[in-house]
Amino acid sequence: xxxxxxxxxxxxxxxxxxxxxxxxxxxxxxxxxxxxxxxxxxxxxxxxxxxxxxxxxxxxxxxxxxxxxxxxxxxxxxxxxxxxxxxxxxxxxxxxxxxxxxxxxxxxxxxxx
Amino acid sequence: xxxxxxxxxxxxxxxxxxxxxxxxxxxxxxxxxxxxxxxxxxxxxxxxxxxxxxxxxxxxxxxxxxxxxxxxxxxxxxxxxxxxxxxxxxxxxxxxxxxxxxxxxxxxxxxxxxxx
Numbered sequence: 001x002x003x004x005x006x007x008x009x010x011x012x013x014x015x016x017x018x019x020x021x022x023x024x025x026x027x028x029x030x031x032x033x034x035x036x037x038x039x040x041x042x043x044x045x046x047x048x049x050x051x052x053x054x055x056x057x058x059x060x061x062x063x064x065x066x067x068x069x070x071x072x073x074x075x076x077x078x079x080x081x082x083x084x085x086x087x088x089x090x091x092x093x094x095x096x097x098x099x100x101x102x103x104x105x106x107x108x109x110x111x112x113x
Numbered sequence: 114x115x116x117x118x119x120x121x122x123x124x125x126x127x128x129x130x131x132x133x134x135x136x137x138x139x140x141x142x143x144x145x146x147x148x149x150x151x152x153x154x155x156x157x158x159x160x161x162x163x164x165x166x167x168x169x170x171x172x173x174x175x176x177x178x179x180x181x182x183x184x185x186x187x188x189x190x191x192x193x194x195x196x197x198x199x200x201x202x203x204x205x206x207x208x209x210x211x212x213x214x215x216x217x218x219x220x221x222x223x224x225x226x227x228x229x
Contacts, residue, residue: 003157004157009155031215033215033216033217035217035219040122040221041221042117042218042219042220042221042222043204043206043217043219043222044219045216045217045218048215048216055215056215056216059216091158093217095215100146100163100208100210101148101160101163102217103160104150104152104157104158104159105157105158106155106156106157106158107158
C-alpha cells in the first residue's frame with residue numbers, strides 16, 4: 001500500500017512568487033492534514049480536511065495560504081505571494097475516520113529567497 | 114492550550130546501548146493520546162509508539178518502550194539495543210480525545226545520533 005506522497009520534495013522560490021504543494025493521502029483516508037515546521041521549531045498544525053470540507057483551518061497563518069481538496073482525494077496548498085518567513089518543511093498527513101493515528105509524508109522543504 | 118516540550122535538541126548513543134528521550138506536556142484534558150514519531154533524513158515520518166492516557170500500562174513495541182507518568186505529564190521514550198537505523202529526528206506529539214479534536218500538537222524534536 002502506498003503511503004502519503006508529497007510533491008515536490010524541495011522547492012526554492014523567490015519572495016513574491018507563487019508555489020503550490022501537493023499531497024496524495026493514503027487511499028481511503030478521508031482525513032487529511034497539513035502541518036509546517038519552521039527551522040528548529042515545533043511542527044505546527046495548519047488545517048484539517050474531512051473529504052473535501054475544511055474541518056479546522058485554525059492554524060492557517062494568513063490569507064496568502066490557500067488549501068484545497070477537490071473531490072476529496074489529493075490536496076494542494078498554495079502560497080501566494082510567498083514571503084521569507086514561509087520557509088520551512090510542509091508536512092501532509094492522512095488518517096481514517098475514527099482513527100487517531102496519522103500517517104505522514106516525507107514533507108516538502110520550501111525555501112523562499 | 115496544550116503544549117509539548119522536548120528539552121533535548123540532540124542526543125547521542127553508542128550502538129547497542131540504551132537511550133532515553135524526554136517529553137513533557139501540559140493539558141487540562143483527562144483523556145488524550147501521546148505519540149512518538151521518527152523521521153529519518155528525507156524520509157517519511159513514521160509512528161514509533163502510541164500511548165492512550167487512560168491506560169496505566171506503558172506501551173512497548175519491540176526495542177521501543179515509554180515511561181508514561183500521567184500525574185507528572187511526562188512521556189519519555191526508551192530505545193534499547195540502539196541500532197544505526199535508529200538515527201533520526203524524534204518528535205513527541207499529543208492529541209486530545211475530545212470529539213472533533215483531531216490535530217496533533219508536537220514538540221520541537223530531538224535529533225538522535227547513533228555512534229558505531
